[in-house]
Amino acid sequence: MSKYDVAIIGSGPGGYVAAIRCAQLGMKTAIIEKYNTLGGTCLNVGCIPSKALLDSSHHYEDAIKHFEEHGIEIPGEVKINFKKMIERKGAVVEQTTKGIEFLMNKNKIDVYTGLGSFKDATHIEIDGEKKQTIETKNTIIATGSKPASLPFIEIDKERIITSTEALTLKEIPKHMIVIGGGVIGLELGQVYRRLGAEVSVVEYMDRIIPTMDSAQSKELMKVMKKQGVKFYVSHKVSAVERKGKEITVTATDKKDKEVNFKGDYCLVSVGRRPYTDGLKAENAGVKVNERGQIEVNDHLQTNVKNIYAIGDVIRGAMLAHKAEEEGVLVAEILAGQKPHIDYNLIPGVVYTWPEVASVGKTEEQLKEAKIDYKSGQFPMRALGRSRASGDTDGFVKILSDAKTDEVLGVHMVGARVADLIAEAVTAMEFRASAEDISRMSHAHPTYAEAVKEAALAATDNRPLHV
Structure with a gap:
């Protein structure tokens, strides 16, 4: 042995x-x-x-x-x-x-x-x-x-699928119904929307990516709507049925009105x-x-x-x-x-385009904990680098302690923010203040300049380029 x-x-x-x-x-x-x-x-x-x-x-x-x-x-x-x-x-x-x-x-x-x-x-x-x-x-x-499911859903791995099967489909769906507006559902939903599928996202909560900062939820939904994805938040799914190649998803909205969605594929992405x-x-x-x-x-x-x-x-x-x-x-x-x-400094990322990335506390968490904070936000559209690449959606938001100026949370939506969030993690690991970040030289033109500008906005509301 x-x-x-x-x-x-x-x-x-x-x-x-x-x-x-x-x-x-x-x-x-x-x-x-x-x-x-x-x-x-x-x-x-x-x-x-x-x-x-x-x-x-x-x-x-x-x-x-x-x-x-x-x-x-x-x-x-x-x-x-x-x-x-x-x-x-x-x-x-x-x-x-x-x-x-x-x-x-x-x-x-x-x-x-x-x-x-x-x-x-x-x-x-x-x-x-x-x-x-x-x-x-x-x-x-x-x-x-x-992948998790709901008790009443039978995953057949053909038309009613999880993320595993969504990665090996033999055809592009005509209409993919996505149950769950979290990371997995949004990423795979965006893949098939780009390839020509109609995509409908049905989410139980009142916003997508509900564990992230609400500003990120709003921004990503706005952008993905422009890309053609349809969203149905505050909808509780009660049944998923298959007849041949047609899938019917039954849900109730916040007014308890029954809504039916029909498609040829249903991606169940309600967590793991x-x-x-x-x-x-x-x-x-x-x-x-x-x-x-x-x-x-x-x-x-x-x-x-x-x-x-x-x-x-x-x-x-x-x-x-x-x-x-x-x-x-x-x-x-x-x-x-x-x-x-430090589990507070484990970043979270959504790899849609624009990307979404977060580390630390959200505004909702700081309010719930009754922590006095400052907020500084800078839009990506104000960056020369963003205009050059055409990636003008999104923002960087920095939350800092109102008394000490220590950075408590950084929340981003934009091009390459999955990589950019590492700067925020590094700063927070060494307990940097928003002013510390604002005084660091950031190469021009880069997307990272949005971090410096958001820090300036959080320090004393003096961003340079808006």
């Missing part, structure tokens, strides 16, 4: 990063993955393939809508080769997952393919091509999440659920709460002292980069170090 210092169950961003860090710190490490490719949801059916389709569809939209204004003329009709688009997405995924294999080999991490489950607190059974058992001093549970199926956590005595999450303390340790859990399977935002930070934290704790994570 093979023996390890640490075994990780699940090879998503949290799992494989934890494995690499454990190996770097001198631990004999094993990683167990039930699928044939490493990388988990993010690399195989989540972050990476969805971004590949977002980029491909963005290129197509630019070609048919924006090239002419740049003086680029394409003779003949611009056509979509949807099969090739999907194949390219697959190639990106394959290249990325093979990169994880390379990293496992480089760091001398033993990879086991099969379903990993607890025999007891120190033994893991692996049900793959052959059944085998390994012994481990410590275990990190990194089994991630799966922790995934512990087949883990047999009970054999090790590990507690799972009523929401299906593995319960952990502040060190991400379960109630069983040598078993830890990270990522989507525990409390908190279901984000790949959160899982990565947690994987590193547990590895370093096992090595006797004293790492930390």
Whole structure:
């Protein structure tokens, strides 16, 4: 029987990063993955393939809508080769997952393919091509999440689909009904709207991306409406039925009036659920709460002292980069170090175009906590760089403490803000004030100048370019 210092169950961003860090710190490490490719949801059916389709569809939209204004003329009709688009997405995924294999080999991490489950607190059974058992001093549970649904919806994976199936469709829908106005629904909805589908987003809450700042919700909805996406907020879905190729979604609006939506595809994107199926956590005595999450303390340790859990399977935002930070934290704790994570500084991003990015507290949270704050906002349309590229939608908003001027939250909508949010995270990690940011030199012309201008607006309401 093979023996390890640490075994990780699940090879998503949290799992494989934890494995690499454990190996770097001198631990004999094993990683167990039930699928044939490493990388988990993010690399195989989540972050990476969805971004590949977002980029491909963005290129197509630019070609048919924006090239002419740049003086680029394409003779003949611009056509979509949807099969090739999907194949390219697959190639990106394959290249990325093979990169994880390379990293496992480089760091001398033993990879086991099969379903990993607890025999007891120190033994893991692996049900793959052959059944085998390994012994481990410590275990990190990194089994991630799966798409959630509603009790009355039957996902048939053909016409009533989750994000997984939406990444491998054989045709462009005529009318895609999206249940859920969160990150996944909006990103995939935008992909298919660009490719010519009618898209209707049905959201239970009174706004889209409801966990982000309300100003971002309003801006993104305004822009996506201009792009042709239809929104139905404050609508509670009560039934989804399929007859042949037609899907009917029944909902009630805020006035309790019944509304029916008819389309040929329905994307159910109502969130994700922790995934512990087949883990047999009970054999090790590990507690799972009523929401299906593995319960952990502040060190991400379960109630069983040598078993830890990270990522989507525990409390908190279901984000790949959160899982990565947690994987590193547990590895370093096992090595006797004293790492930390500031969960307030884990950024959130929506990869639509314009992109949406946030870190820290929203205005709604500051009001609820009765924290006195200042707000400074700067529109992207006032930037020379935005006008040059034609990406004039959006803004940067900085919220700072009214007394100390410490930055409490930064919220952005615009071109490349998924990358730009890192500046805000860095500033907040070192507890910068809005004035600190306003006095930093920002290259001209760049989108980042909007951060400096928003900081000037928050400091004493003196932006330079509006």
